[in-house]
Amino acid sequence: MTNKTEIKPILQAQELTIGYANKIVAEEISVEINAAELVAVIGINGSGKSTLLKTLTGNLDPLSGKVLIQQKSLKDISVQKLSELISIVLTETHFSQNLSVEELVALGRQPYTNWLGQLSSEDRKAVQQALELLEITDKSQRKCGSLSDGQLQKVFLARAIAQETPLIFLDEPTTHLDLYHKIFVLQLLKKLTRKTEKAIIFATHEINLALQLCDQIILVNQGKIFQKTPEELIKSNLLQELFPKDLVEFDAASKSFRVL
Numbered sequence: 001m002t003n004k005t006e007i008k009p010i011l012q013a014q015e016l017t018i019g020y021a022n023k024i025v026a027e028e029i030s031v032e033i034n035a036a037e038l039v040a041v042i043g044i045n046g047s048g049k050s051t052l053l054k055t056l057t058g059n060l061d062p063l064s065g066k067v068l069i070q071q072k073s074l075k076d077i078s079v080q081k082l083s084e085l086i087s088i089v090l091t092e093t094h095f096s097q098n099l100s101v102e103e104l105v106a107l108g109r110q111p112y113t114n115w116l117g118q119l120s121s122e123d124r125k126a127v128q129q130a131l132e133l134l135e136i137t138d139k140s141q142r143k144c145g146s147l148s149d150g151q152l153q154k155v156f157l158a159r160a161i162a163q164e165t166p167l168i169f170l171d172e173p174t175t176h177l178d179l180y181h182k183i184f185v186l187q188l189l190k191k192l193t194r195k196t197e198k199a200i201i202f203a204t205h206e207i208n209l210a211l212q213l214c215d216q217i218i219l220v221n222q223g224k225i226f227q228k229t230p231e232e233l234i235k236s237n238l239l240q241e242l243f244p245k246d247l248v249e250f251d252a253a254s255k256s257f258r259v260l
């Protein structure tokens, strides 16, 4: 007998094959994500990061195998229930520029509002809490169209927080950001996992930053998927083999890629 409380993963992929009707992108995938973990999905262009995220969020059917959320098969979860479990932040270029920050964040409450879309006091509280967590309360009445890309990124993140789901997925949340703001956003994601116990999974090309900031890394490479801690990944040879060796190499001592 053990006293250790069993930690049940919030998300699991079992013997998963992902891809499209005429193309297998990756197979034999097994992934386990726990609450309060920050997880980066990395891999070269076209390796299958978006395909994996789409499959894990139920936007693309697996070719075989299954995805479980809180031990329940994704295909048996209703769309309504799924919107209470998963929020997704995409790199959005089309959104209503005329919405105020507060209005856009309030869209995160859609799974909970009535058919008229009226916000209850609980909905308003969730919106205010999300604005506070992202430190954008002072911008709540600004039009989204007047914000910088970095500020907008925080607003989309606040909308996902307001949705109050245990899982948040983001597709390349640091695109368009300068180095300082890339670190700012990733640190913020990390703080959110600690503060809220949410699991946050994001696709990124920022491998050096992911190695420094994430709890787990999912590497997509040549049809295979590896889940490891940053330390395990650095010790493995996987990063050395990620890119052709003519321009860039992984230096295990400094735990980063460098130009040759």
Ligand SMILES: Nc1ncnc2c1ncn2[C@@H]1O[C@H](COP(=O)(O)OP(=O)(O)OP(=O)(O)O)[C@@H](O)[C@H]1O
Residues within 6 Å of the ligand: 020, 023, 025, 043, 044, 045, 046, 047, 048, 049, 050, 051, 052
């Ligand atoms: N709808 C589709 N039908 C068929 N093949 C597709 C489809 N969408 C993507 N692919 C292919 O699947 C593979 C993986 O693409 P995916 O977009 O998942 O890669 P990625 O790692 O997210 O790439 P990037 O870093 O460039 O965004 C690529 O070869 C791509 O051409």
